Structure formats: C-alpha cells, structure tokens
Amino acid sequence: MIQKILRVLFGSKYERDLKRLTPIVVQINSLEESMRSLSDPELSSQTRKFKERLAKGETLDDILPEAFATVREAALRKLGMRHFDVQMMGGISLHWGNISEMKTGEGKTLTSTLAIYLNALAGKGVHVVTVNDYLARRDALWMTPIYDFLDLSVGIIQHDMEHDDRKKAYSADITYGTNNEYGFDYLRDNMVSHIDHKVQRAHYFAIVDEVDSILIDEARTPLIISGPSDESTDKYTRIDKIIPKLIEGEDYEKDEKAKNTLMTEKGVAHVEEILGIENLYAPQNVDLVHHVHQALKAHKIFQRDVDYVVQNGEVIIVDEFTGRLMSGRRYSDGLHQALEAKEGVPIARESQTLASITFQNYFRLYEKLSGMTGTADTEAEEFHKIYNLDVIVIPPNVPVQRKDAADRVYRTEKEKFTAILNEIKDCRDKKQPVLVGTISIEKSEVLARLLAQAGIAHNVLNAKFHEKEAEIIANAGKPAAVTIATNMAGRGTDIVLGGAQLFKESLESWKESDPVISEFKEAVVRADFERAESISQRLDSQTKKSKANDILTSAKIWRKNHDEVLEAGGLHILGTERHEARRIDNQLRGRSGRQGDPGSSRFYLSLQDDLMRIFGSDRIAGIMERLKMPEGQEIEHPMVSNAIARAQKRVEGHNFDIRKHLLEYDDVMNRQRIVIYKMRNEVLEGGDVTGQAKSFLEEMIEAQVVTTCEGGNPNGWEWDVLKEWFEGLGLPWKVDQDEIKKSKNPQLAIFDSLNNAAQTFYQEKADRIGADVWKLLERNIFLDILDHRWKEHLYSMDHLREGIWTVGYGEKNPLVEYKLQGFRLFDQAIENMKYEIVSFLVRVEVTEKTQLPEEKKEYKKVGQELTGGFQELQGAKPKNPAAEAMPVTSGGGGSSERKTSRRKRK
Structure with a gap:
C-alpha cells in the first residue's frame, strides 16, 4: 500500500529515472549543430581541450554534454551511425555507474562509446568487459574508428597473447577483453617477481557487457590459478567401479532440486561390504566418504551432453546459462576426476590453489562499475546488494512490436515435440524464420534428429558446433530459416531480418577515395537502388562498375528476403522448455522484435520437463486427468503460467543464496x-x-x-x-x-x-x-x-x-x-x-x-621457473x-x- 501511495506521489522508478535523464539529453542535442559545424581537425582536438579543462579542476559531469555531443558527431562521420536519444540516456546511465537495461538490437555497443570516451579522458584507463574473445575483438575493431578520430588509444586482450602485447593493451586509454582474462591477469599480477612484469593498471572504470551473464550467472564459479597436487588418481577408478552396484531408493536418495545425492544407512553398509572396510566413517576413511559422494553425483546427477561433453579424451564443462563450452575450467573437490573416471578418459590429478578470487570481489575493486544488458531488472535486488549497482530501464527507440503468446503445456515430451514440429512446418510454409531455443545439447540434438526425419533443413548451434556461431546466428533471419540454439548461444550478434547483410561488408571494405563511390555507398545504404544503379554508371573503370554491380545485386537479394520475412510476421521464437531463470527466457524472446521489427514468441512445455517435474506438476497433471484430455491436447491457462513463474522465482532465490554463500566465504x-x-x-x-x-x-x-x-x-x-x-x-x-x-x-x-x-x-x-x-x-x-x-x-x-x-x-x-x-x-x-x-x-x-x-x-609465464x-x-x-x-x-x-x-x- 505504501509503495502504491509513493508511486502516485512521486511516480515509478522508471518515470523518475527518465525525468533525471531527459534534461541532459536535451542539453546534448542543443550542441549538435555547433559540433556539426566543426572541421575534422577541430572535432578531433576536442579531446585535448577536455583534458585541459579536467586538469584545471572541472569534473567529468561538467563536460558530459559536450563530450557526448562530440562522440555522436564522430560516430556519424566515421561509422555513419548517429546515436539515438535513448542511447544517450543509456550512456549517461553507464557514466553514473548504473546498469542500463536496453532491449536487444537497441545498439548497446554504440551506446557504450559515450561513457567510454568520457571516462577515458581521465587518463586512468577504461576496461570494457565482454563474454568472449570474439566479441571483445569485434566490438573493439568496430568502434576503434571513433576513438582513433578522437585521439584515444585502444587495446584488445585475447586469450593467447604474449606478455608484452598484453601489457601494451592495458596501457591504452581503452581496453577490451573478457571477464576471465581481466580476473586471471589480476591474479597473475600478484604472483610476479618484478614490478615490470605486471600488466594491469589501476582499476578505475569498467563497463560490463551482458552484465547479467557475467556478474550473475558466472559469479557462482571463482577464478582459480592452481598447480597439481601429489595425490594418486587410483582412488577415483576404484570408487567409480562400485557406483553401478548401488540401487536408487535403497542405497541412496537423489535430490534433483538441490542437485545432490544422499547415502542411506543400507547404502553405507553396502559400500563398506564392497570396499572391504569395517567403518566408512572412521577418521582414516573420511577421504573415501567424500569420493563416494562425488562419484554418485557424477553418475546420477551430472549428465553427458547436458552438464558436460567429452571431446578429444577430455571432460569439458558446458555453461548451463549460455550453452557454451568452458574449456580449461574444472569442477572442484574431485568431482571433475569422478566424471573422468565415469567416462573412461585420463584422470588428471587434483589441483592445489595458488591464487583465487570471485568475480564479485574482483569487480568490486573498480572505483566505478557499470553494465548493460537486455535483461537485468529481474535481478535488480542482487545487483544492488552485491555490487551496489542500480538498474535503469532505458525505453526502446521504437516501441516493441513482438507478440508474445501464452505457453502451451502438454502431458508428455513426445506430444510437445509433435506440436513443435507442426508449428515449425507452419512457419516454414509461410517463409517465416524460426529460432528454436533449447536448454541443453541433448535436447537440441533430439530436436535436430526429428527435423531431419521430417525433411526440414535447419542449423544447429550448441557447444559442439560453436565455431560458426556468429555466421549461423546472423543468417537465422533468412526466409524459412530454422535455427536450433542452446539457450543464448550467439548472444551479442544481431539476427537481421532477411539474413546477413553481406553487401554492407563489401561497402565497408571499399576504401577508395572517390566521391562517386561515396555517393553510391550512401544510395545503397538508403536502399535507393535506382539511384545507386544510375550512379554506378558514372564510375571511371570497369573494375569499379563490376564491384558496384555485385554489391547492388547482393543488396537487392537481401531487401527481397527482408520484405518476405516482414510479410511473414518477422522472426518467430519457439522455446522448447522453460529455463530455471526468467531472465534467460526473456533473453531468448528478446532476439525477436528488434528496433520495431515485427516478431512473435511462444514456449512449449510438457509435464516431463525438469522444471515442471521437479517443482510440482502433479496438480496440473491431475486437472488433465479429470478433464480426460485426449493425447496431444494442450493446456493454455494463466494458472499454468503463474505456477511456472513461482517455480522460477524459487530457483532464482536458491541460486542467489548459492552466490551469496560463495561471496560470504570469499x-x-x-x-x-x-x-x-x-x-x-x-x-x-x-x-x-x-x-x-x-x-x-x-x-x-x-x-x-x-x-x-x-x-x-x-x-x-x-x-x-x-x-x-x-x-x-x-x-x-x-x-x-x-x-x-x-x-x-x-x-x-x-x-x-x-x-x-x-x-x-x-x-x-x-x-x-x-x-x-x-x-x-x-x-x-x-x-x-x-x-x-x-x-x-x-x-x-x-x-x-x-x-x-x-x-x-x-x-x-x-x-x-x-x-x-x-x-x-x-x-x-x-x-x-x-x-x-x-x-x-x-x-x-x-x-x-x-x-x-x-x-x-x-x-x-606464471608456472615456469621465474628468474627473478x-x-x-x-x-x-x-x-x-x-x-x-x-x-x-x-x-x-x-x-x-x-x-x-x-x-x-x-
């Protein structure tokens, strides 16, 4: 009641945030004409002038409007991209040290350049954090023309970099890299023997892209630098052999909600008999108890192609939120060795910690931290409690047109997959592209086999086939395209209706300084193909005319495909299962309906899905039985949606407790x-x-x-x-x-x-x-x-x-x-x-x-004999x-x- 009264008196948080941001945007816009009148050298010299003003005592807030107006004009001149007003709002929010929640396709990468440039003027270094090396490199190279024009240096951190290159990248005004690289470099810097071997500077300001993925999802797993211990690996093989002899319900109980197993008294006696020992819980056998427990989890809780994959004789973890392989990371406390024993691959020795830190404590080192994502509001409480970050929801530039249909629930997984196949066929017949979201590699492959049997062409994007991730996701918007993706694989790459705009790559690579070419490019970008064709005839060589013709042909094909998809209703999102976190479902939906595009989404569920099965599908099943619903009949009711939302909230709360527990110990x-x-x-x-x-x-x-x-x-x-x-x-x-x-x-x-x-x-x-x-x-x-x-x-x-x-x-x-x-x-x-x-x-x-x-x-490198x-x-x-x-x-x-x-x- 009190909150309702406050909302009436002062407006909602969203309204209050907009009221703070709007006057600053108006001030920035008032400077646009004056910036446009500057020559290139004059615009570039703004950086030097801003630094002089800061040296004389002005603050970053004092110069914010002019700095943002400068970046907007530089982006327009160098990239042909002008920041929208809502992007200005996002940039201000980032500079203030908040999380900017912006819908998919709203241009978060371009938005970040505003806060990056302003804070880089302080000369202490700005760190831009991404989820993988590809995005770090792509975003840095994409935005570098702006920074180069404004006389700021850019560095890129990649996994396999030499020490000198890494140090040079950190000394730049702006550094792009992944959360793992920043964290490990911090730990390595505190293991070096000479000050010159350090690579990082002070932790001044960081912008975290896909902030929910990095600061929430990955925060359950600390960063560790370790060395092997001397313990033998024979015990893992010995224990692994006894697990198949244990019977569920008699020797152990399985708790799927907590992802754990518990030995019964009968089970303890059974293990003692098999191992030939009198007391499993005697002090000298404590180690055995631990390894039996881990082996049980490896066999009964952790599933191949869901939690991990086996490749080239290695057990590799699959990230449960992104579906990506987590190469180089290992489960702790002997669990990874238990999985290796289970799969019959070489067992690595347990490791000894030499240095460790959680992401929570690493990112709290920064004087100022900010982030951006399409889905943060559901985790606002955790962001505030752990990182002291507020979430500011930025309105979309164009209202979202996507139609989100109610969930359909079926009794069995077989009925659900039949309905999914029928919907995919309907979309394909009207040339509507479909992005099918699955929660595991196993489910994506089951669905792929069903599509193959039905003769439906498709692409599969999961941890096993991630090499062509960007290419597959970029073409997921082609007419009648069917793309299966685990969770948010491909995140960070836009799905453009009509497919990849290859003609734009050709335009960007055409660097010749010819005014006719510039005129041609402008006409193609504006989709004025008749004018572009007329301009191409004025080019002064056959080579240029041929290239222009190829570009024009590619652009026309894309435009035709684009129009077909628009007519079919835009990209359709088809979720095959609800994820434990509402945020992940929202991310999947957010792939459709970018920048006012049409689109649609629907989730299909069955009572056999993990979330439904574990968190109480009995009531829904009872209703279906009483109504004597025939096979294949779905339920579509608000009661079901509410039950699912409650289950997801419980899991989110449980996961928050895990991360909070980890942080309390760290x-x-x-x-x-x-x-x-x-x-x-x-x-x-x-x-x-x-x-x-x-x-x-x-x-x-x-x-x-x-x-x-x-x-x-x-x-x-x-x-x-x-x-x-x-x-x-x-x-x-x-x-x-x-x-x-x-x-x-x-x-x-x-x-x-x-x-x-x-x-x-x-x-x-x-x-x-x-x-x-x-x-x-x-x-x-x-x-x-x-x-x-x-x-x-x-x-x-x-x-x-x-x-x-x-x-x-x-x-x-x-x-x-x-x-x-x-x-x-x-x-x-x-x-x-x-x-x-x-x-x-x-x-x-x-x-x-x-x-x-x-x-x-x-x-x-840390790990070799240092000569210092x-x-x-x-x-x-x-x-x-x-x-x-x-x-x-x-x-x-x-x-x-x-x-x-x-x-x-x-």
Whole structure:
C-alpha cells in the first residue's frame, strides 16, 4: 500500500529515472549543430581541450554534454551511425555507474562509446568487459574508428597473447577483453617477481557487457590459478567401479532440486561390504566418504551432453546459462576426476590453489562499475546488494512490436515435440524464420534428429558446433530459416531480418577515395537502388562498375528476403522448455522484435520437463486427468503460467543464496588477500624491506621475551630456552645476565640487549655485503617466502572450508567458525612468514660475486621457473646448514610445476 501511495506521489522508478535523464539529453542535442559545424581537425582536438579543462579542476559531469555531443558527431562521420536519444540516456546511465537495461538490437555497443570516451579522458584507463574473445575483438575493431578520430588509444586482450602485447593493451586509454582474462591477469599480477612484469593498471572504470551473464550467472564459479597436487588418481577408478552396484531408493536418495545425492544407512553398509572396510566413517576413511559422494553425483546427477561433453579424451564443462563450452575450467573437490573416471578418459590429478578470487570481489575493486544488458531488472535486488549497482530501464527507440503468446503445456515430451514440429512446418510454409531455443545439447540434438526425419533443413548451434556461431546466428533471419540454439548461444550478434547483410561488408571494405563511390555507398545504404544503379554508371573503370554491380545485386537479394520475412510476421521464437531463470527466457524472446521489427514468441512445455517435474506438476497433471484430455491436447491457462513463474522465482532465490554463500566465504579470504597483496606490492614498488625486516625482528624478540621472561624475578626465567631460540635464529648471544638482574626493569633490559644486538648484527651484515646486493637479497627472499607461505595458507583454507560444515552438528554456525579458524590460520601463517624471512636473512651470505637478477628483468609465464627469485643469486646461500632445508619457492609464487588457470565450479 505504501509503495502504491509513493508511486502516485512521486511516480515509478522508471518515470523518475527518465525525468533525471531527459534534461541532459536535451542539453546534448542543443550542441549538435555547433559540433556539426566543426572541421575534422577541430572535432578531433576536442579531446585535448577536455583534458585541459579536467586538469584545471572541472569534473567529468561538467563536460558530459559536450563530450557526448562530440562522440555522436564522430560516430556519424566515421561509422555513419548517429546515436539515438535513448542511447544517450543509456550512456549517461553507464557514466553514473548504473546498469542500463536496453532491449536487444537497441545498439548497446554504440551506446557504450559515450561513457567510454568520457571516462577515458581521465587518463586512468577504461576496461570494457565482454563474454568472449570474439566479441571483445569485434566490438573493439568496430568502434576503434571513433576513438582513433578522437585521439584515444585502444587495446584488445585475447586469450593467447604474449606478455608484452598484453601489457601494451592495458596501457591504452581503452581496453577490451573478457571477464576471465581481466580476473586471471589480476591474479597473475600478484604472483610476479618484478614490478615490470605486471600488466594491469589501476582499476578505475569498467563497463560490463551482458552484465547479467557475467556478474550473475558466472559469479557462482571463482577464478582459480592452481598447480597439481601429489595425490594418486587410483582412488577415483576404484570408487567409480562400485557406483553401478548401488540401487536408487535403497542405497541412496537423489535430490534433483538441490542437485545432490544422499547415502542411506543400507547404502553405507553396502559400500563398506564392497570396499572391504569395517567403518566408512572412521577418521582414516573420511577421504573415501567424500569420493563416494562425488562419484554418485557424477553418475546420477551430472549428465553427458547436458552438464558436460567429452571431446578429444577430455571432460569439458558446458555453461548451463549460455550453452557454451568452458574449456580449461574444472569442477572442484574431485568431482571433475569422478566424471573422468565415469567416462573412461585420463584422470588428471587434483589441483592445489595458488591464487583465487570471485568475480564479485574482483569487480568490486573498480572505483566505478557499470553494465548493460537486455535483461537485468529481474535481478535488480542482487545487483544492488552485491555490487551496489542500480538498474535503469532505458525505453526502446521504437516501441516493441513482438507478440508474445501464452505457453502451451502438454502431458508428455513426445506430444510437445509433435506440436513443435507442426508449428515449425507452419512457419516454414509461410517463409517465416524460426529460432528454436533449447536448454541443453541433448535436447537440441533430439530436436535436430526429428527435423531431419521430417525433411526440414535447419542449423544447429550448441557447444559442439560453436565455431560458426556468429555466421549461423546472423543468417537465422533468412526466409524459412530454422535455427536450433542452446539457450543464448550467439548472444551479442544481431539476427537481421532477411539474413546477413553481406553487401554492407563489401561497402565497408571499399576504401577508395572517390566521391562517386561515396555517393553510391550512401544510395545503397538508403536502399535507393535506382539511384545507386544510375550512379554506378558514372564510375571511371570497369573494375569499379563490376564491384558496384555485385554489391547492388547482393543488396537487392537481401531487401527481397527482408520484405518476405516482414510479410511473414518477422522472426518467430519457439522455446522448447522453460529455463530455471526468467531472465534467460526473456533473453531468448528478446532476439525477436528488434528496433520495431515485427516478431512473435511462444514456449512449449510438457509435464516431463525438469522444471515442471521437479517443482510440482502433479496438480496440473491431475486437472488433465479429470478433464480426460485426449493425447496431444494442450493446456493454455494463466494458472499454468503463474505456477511456472513461482517455480522460477524459487530457483532464482536458491541460486542467489548459492552466490551469496560463495561471496560470504570469499570475503574472509578477500580480507586476507588484500593484506598479502598489499605487502607484495609495497616490496615490488621499491618499499623499505630493511625497515620491515628489522621491525619483524623486533616483534619476534619482544614476543619471545614476554613468553620466556615472565615475572619480575630473572631467576625464574627460562634463560636456556631464550638463548637457544636466539642462537637458533642465527644471532650471537651477548647477554650479561648479572647486569640484567641488577636492572630496575629486567624485562625491558633483556629486550633492549637482545634487540640492540640483533639490529647491530643485521646492519653490519648489510654493510658487509653491500647496499645494492643486500637490497636485492632482501626483496627476493621476502617475496619468495611470502608467496610460499601464502600458497600453504590457501591449501589450509581449502581444507578448512571442505570440512567446516561438520561443526553444524554441534549447533555452531559454519561461517562464523570458518571466520574464526581462518583468522587463526592466517595469523599463524603471518608469524611463520616473519620468522622464516628474518631467519633466512640473518643466515644468508654471499660467497661469490654474481650477476644481479634485476639486470635481466625477464618475464616468464606464471608456472615456469621465474628468474627473478633469490635462487638465481648463485653465490647466495644460508650460513647455517640447517637453513638449507628450509622450503623455498621461485619468485613467481610457485615451483617449477606447471600451473593452470581455471574456473572452480560449485
């Protein structure tokens, strides 16, 4: 009631947002004529003038109208594209640090150039985030003419780039790349041994394209850089053999809603009998319990060609939201190995975490974050709670004409597919293109076989056939085209009615500076073919005339196809099943009806669909039985639609809880990560390591004195323990016990004596070795030991998290316990690190002159032996032989083992 009253008084959020945006758009439009009157050099010089104004104290908001008007004019001159007013609204929203929800086909890529240009003027770098390498490269190359004209540099991050090229791309004013590349580069930057090896700059401003996909769907899986552990893989094969012997309902229960399995008491006894052990839950068998559970999930919950595919002897995860293959990523906690055992492919060893971060915590590093997508409003609460991002819904440039029909529900999947085939045939007969959305590879292939049997030509776009993704989706708008796509495969590429406009590519590639050619191009773009044909006759060579004729022929064919599709009703979207998230269904529908085009959509469901089956189709089935509905008869009723919407909301809430749960645990690690990375960066940036080492030394002596010298009577102190510890550290014992005992404050006296002796010894060693060599030794030893201890701590935290759920049996909160125990582990890791650093520095000696590693500054990928570590000081070694047994790692935070970058699945 209160919300209704507020809406009446102040208008809806949508209305309030438009009221804020409209006056700024009016101001931008008032500058259009003045910008149009500028020459090219004058328009280009606007960038220099804006930077000068910013340097004098003006803000980005102050220059926004002029900057946006400048970009609009530059886009018109260089790309022949003029920003619509609604795109101006989207650009303002992005600059303010919001999510701009814009319908499919509204030109989000062009919209983003406004906020990108404005924020790039600050000189701190703008990151544009896309879902894959293809889109990063396409969007960057597409928009680069605007940025080049306005004197801004553009970089593109691609997966297999050399280090120097990657660093150069990040140093550009504007950088395009994928969420994975940005995240992994951040982790790698915090594992390098030299400041010059870092590639990223500060995290200033990011625009995330398809923001719901990246910040919501993919946020369930952290980014991880890992190296293989030493555990044997035989156990996976051993456990895999027993799973087929277990019986559902007797030995285990399957919970499809939670995607989990649960062993029964009978099942535990059965497993014990098969494995020949007395107690599966004995402490020594805890590992077996875990692997039996994971093997059960691999066999009974995870399905081939739905959750994963097998290609070239590898199990590759399929993204449940996009249907794309997630090469290089692996399920965690032994699940991926269980799947490999199930499929009979080589089993990779479990890996050890070397660095990790969630997308939530990575993107919260940016001073300002924004995003754009066609579907964000349903997840507005999560965007606000996790990222402090508001969703602003931008109106379409032309009202949406698409007709969305009610869902049709059938009793069985067979009846549903029969109805789908009939509808596809009807569309094909009237030459209407159809985009068929499926939720898995398996279902797309079932439907493809049915279409083949019916003699219907079609294209299939799923994770197995993603190489021609852009080409297939671009031609999905041809007359009578039938395209089957898993979820949102092809997202980011427009489906143009009539098919791909190949003549436009020919026009863009025709770069000759001939005024007649320019006139011809303009006529073709405006579809004035008679005029274009007349102009082509004035071209001064047969070669040019021939090319013009080819372009004109291609344009006419496209126009004919376009008109046929318009007459048939535009693109028809046919959903074969409802997805768990309403947003994914809306994305599929949004492929049709772009920029005011006609279109239509309908979803077909059966009571055997996963969503319907798991979330209560019994009531609907009962109605169908009571009405004695014949086979093939569908239900089309608001009650059904409401039931589906409620089920989807429940699943969305469950998925939100999973992501929130993941973030709560990673927040613990994030606080620790910030401390460690800050220490690393201070050292890499030339910080005072000597001061830190002396401070560590003083802290350790103080702690030891407090422990061994309790009370005011020195006769009761543990002198032998203190002396053994001090000499064990590598320091000379020069304490006059009689003098200490005579002191008024013996504790302070012993501390001063030990600390002065230690600091003097340390400084004398530094002076003897030489300032340059000593500084380098300190730096490299500090980094190597810090990285080694951090890696060990991550390993401990992984194990802590795996087992922390058991405290729930004692009525304790696992998250609270994880925080408490994690803090203790981190505190201990820091203390061990300080001791190890000081001990090594006190003992180390340089016995021969050697080349300084810093002179080389050579970069090698994380995972190779880095040459920046202190091991490269060939003459540097610990004075005390006992120190030689201390574990040391190379400068990059790892050993010579191969490391891999992956995404961890939960």
